[in-house]
Amino acid sequence: MSFVNIKKQYLAIGMLVFVILFLFNTRPVFQCQFNPEQSSYLPTIYGITPTYLRLAQKADLTRLSQTLMLVKNFHWIIIEDSEEKTKLVANLLKESNLKYTHLNVKTQKSKHSTLLDINVCVFQTVKFNTSWYCASGVEQRNTALDWLRTHLATAEDKRGVVYFMDDDNTYSLKVFEEMRKVKKVGVWPVGIVGGMRVEMPVVTDGKVSGFNAWWKPFRPFPIDMAGFAINATMFLDHPEAKFSRKVQSGFQESEILKYFTTTDELEPLADNCTKVYVWHTRTQKPSILNPKKLKLKHPPIPDDHIEV
Template identity: 30%
Template sequence: RSLLHFLLCFVLGFLIGFTPFSMENFSTNLASKPQGFAVELKSIPTNAEQDFSQVGNRGRTIETIEMERTKSMGLEVQQEKEAEVLDVPGKKIDPFVGLSPVKILDFVPRKLLIVVTPTYNRAFQAFYLNRLAHTLKLVPPPLLWIVVEMPAQTMETAELLRKTGVMYRHLVCEKNVTDIKDRGTHQRNTALAHIEQHQLDGIVYFADDDNVYTLELFEQLRKIRRFGTWPVGMLQHNKSNAILEGPVCNGSQVIGWHTNENSKRLCRFHVNNSGFAFNSTILWDPQKWGRPTSELIRQSDTDKDGLQDTKFIEQLVADEREMEGLAHGCSKAMVWHLHLEASMITYPSRWTVENNLEAIVPLKKHK
């Protein structure tokens, strides 16, 4: 019997020796802290207070993140509900109501206006160019001002253009002045070649520098699809009467022409040079407009006086059905040609006076 007791004690001691002490510590902790909590079964580090504070901070951080996620998800769900368009008969619901701060921009790009101006050195050149520049500066962009001189650029014109604040291109027509009949025709052809070469897409308008233009004209130009026309007001050379020349329209449809000059009654189209504008793609994209040939569209100085404009227009359109009458049924004159040119007056070189003017009325000397 003593041997049996010895064996039992030996086995119990052997089993107790293999029992882990962590379980004893864990049971002791459970006994000392009976409150319930959920933790993973891991060994507790030595610095327990510091680690538990870190765990608490991490818990609060996780809780904050979860709350933010919940709020953001709720906001997205709310926005999705507000953005839904319900198929309710007779009732339209704006899908953008309640969405903040989203601003819907209704932007329609404007057509490019390509304004072609031939100019030359004369008494009123600076006055004319400055007046036209101030008008163009008030036109909403985009606008390109093509100014053509011949036979070379002048420093005065280049300096004036730089100060206008208008986007411009300063071109030169290199034709010999003595070999041409109409200077302006070749200058416009230089601009047309430039537009065709660079395939500028916009509305081309020949704006001579000595005309007077309203801002409404440039608003109307952007309505042109292919070819637009309107009446032009003019003073007769004796400056005693004002006359109108241009189309007669029924709405935007051209149904006839009005002219006061007998020499132009045989013209196909009774249009002044500043009384029409056209889409630039006619010059470099003939297939778009169904043109049968791809010949260059240019003005000619070999035509008789008064026929240059109508011959040029015949290259752009076949008849009045391809034209658009502007200016409220062609009822308003948006351009005026006043014949104010002073061709016999000479202007000093570089637009400056070299010597001081003579004082006709001297200042009185104060005693």
């Protein structure tokens, strides 16, 4: 056999191996396209996030947005506590490539006092200390719910779940997987909140029988805003459901949940409320030095033109 024929045989064998490897490696792609189990429907998650101007705002929103980029079928509704939409938030949303709705509404203050109106801040006594506790994000969340109802009323697919998200919390991707299971109202534990390592519903025989909460345990639903999600269509069934300035801080969760459920109807998720997939973290307020007060020989170059 000539050298040329041997060379052709090796070449043919090499091409055959290449084709087999190519088909083998691309097989999962075809499975992904045609396997009905892998292409199952994922309900839309509507994440509602109030936000306000502060030095760490962009840092918090950047961290959160990069988590949300990994969540499939997610719609971010972000509402600024502002008279108008800011360039900082608008630019961040455009660059995120997320599906989003950008809204704004300013929290209104009383015209007659430097303090917020009595309906905004409710005087409370906690043990031996007295202070004003102001509920935040009320107008912003209600504005988002108004948008949501208008959107769902005309949407072909009304299925989905609503999740109220603080912009400085920490979220595992697993919490989004859990909330897609919600039929009416689903609940799960929240870490580092209410003076506890974990605040959580107590589950007995697969049902919520109580709550492990230290801060204001007498609340109808002693649970953090990050610890539940609601079926989106229920907001169409209950157009009156909204947050209120007439309830004290810590009762906003109970205020919204009372429209949809009772304790024994809650759906315990996250392995019967034994796994923590969200943490009530808070960004420490930055301490920025004032160069004018330092009387430096060579003060820093002005940086007001740089978005931080």
